[in-house]
Amino acid sequence: MKTKNRPPRRRAPVQDTEATPGEGTPDGSLPNPGPEPAKGLRSRPARAAAGAPGEGRRRRPGPSGPGGRRDSSIQRRLESNERERQRMHKLNNAFQALREVIPHVRADKKLSKIETLTLAKNYIKSLTATILTMSSSRLPGLEGPGPKLYQHYQQQQQVAGGTLGATEAQPQGHLQRYSTQIHSFREGT
DNA sequence: TAGGCCATCTGGTCCT
DNA sequence: AGGACCAGATGGCCTA
Numbered sequence: 001m002k003t004k005n006r007p008p009r010r011r012a013p014v015q016d017t018e019a020t021p022g023e024g025t026p027d028g029s030l031p032n033p034g035p036e037p038a039k040g041l042r043s044r045p046a047r048a049a050a051g052a053p054g055e056g057r058r059r060r061p062g063p064s065g066p067g068g069r070r071d072s073s074i075q076r077r078l079e080s081n082e083r084e085r086q087r088m089h090k091l092n093n094a095f096q097a098l099r100e101v102i103p104h105v106r107a108d109k110k111l112s113k114i115e116t117l118t119l120a121k122n123y124i125k126s127l128t129a130t131i132l133t134m135s136s137s138r139l140p141g142l143e144g145p146g147p148k149l150y151q152h153y154q155q156q157q158q159v160a161g162g163t164l165g166a167t168e169a170q171p172q173g174h175l176q177r178y179s180t181q182i183h184s185f186r187e188g189t
Numbered sequence: 190t191a192g193g194c195c196a197t198c199t200g201g202t203c204c205t
Numbered sequence: 206a207g208g209a210c211c212a213g214a215t216g217g218c219c220t221a
Contacts, residue, residue, distance in 0.1 A: 083209080084197080
């Protein structure tokens with residue numbers, strides 16, 4: 001298993017190998033805003049540096065076509081890139097916040113995104129199972145939140161799709177699955 | 190070196 | 206119309 005506690009990386013500022021030095025990239029984070037002859041997709045300098053290996057994999061040119069982009073179009077694209085970056089940063093912040101509330105063993109190792117989501121899902125399920133167990137045991141056989149909660153839970157499980165296995169449909173299954181998963185992460189599998 | 194994970198760019202589509 | 210969202214593509218970093 002690999003560790004994922006790398007320090008946060010930031011992609012090296014794009015320095016267009018094709019762009020004329022001194023042009024564009026006002027903050028270093030922008031790609032070749034220069035007069036790129038608009039292959040539509042050739043904005044990544046590394047791509048060009050790599051000799052455009054995926055010639056056939058290129059996406060088709062944008063609406064502007066092979067004729068090149070106008071300055072206003074480039075400006076809009078750069079603004080869009082910046083918004084997308086901010087959006088992804090927010091998403092990553094949310095992932096980090098989620099990591100911090102999920103109990104897991106490998107405190108020294110950063111959970112990957114997929115691990116975070118998977119653990120969170122099973123953690124929620126295990127908490128749900130715990131609540132159901134506690135509430136139903138407190139008021140056994142009497143009208144109270146317990147039985148209703150459990151009925152509601154079962155309904156939700158059915159609505160969630162019949163794809164759930166028999167074990168999955170039972171509260172105890174979630175606890176077991178979650179603890180098993182934590183254990184597997186600890187083992188690094 | 191291969192594979193996993195990630196950041197970023199980009200064009201298309203959906204939504205307000 | 207403009208921004209948000211999404212998915213594909215690509216390259217960098219890191220570990221086994």
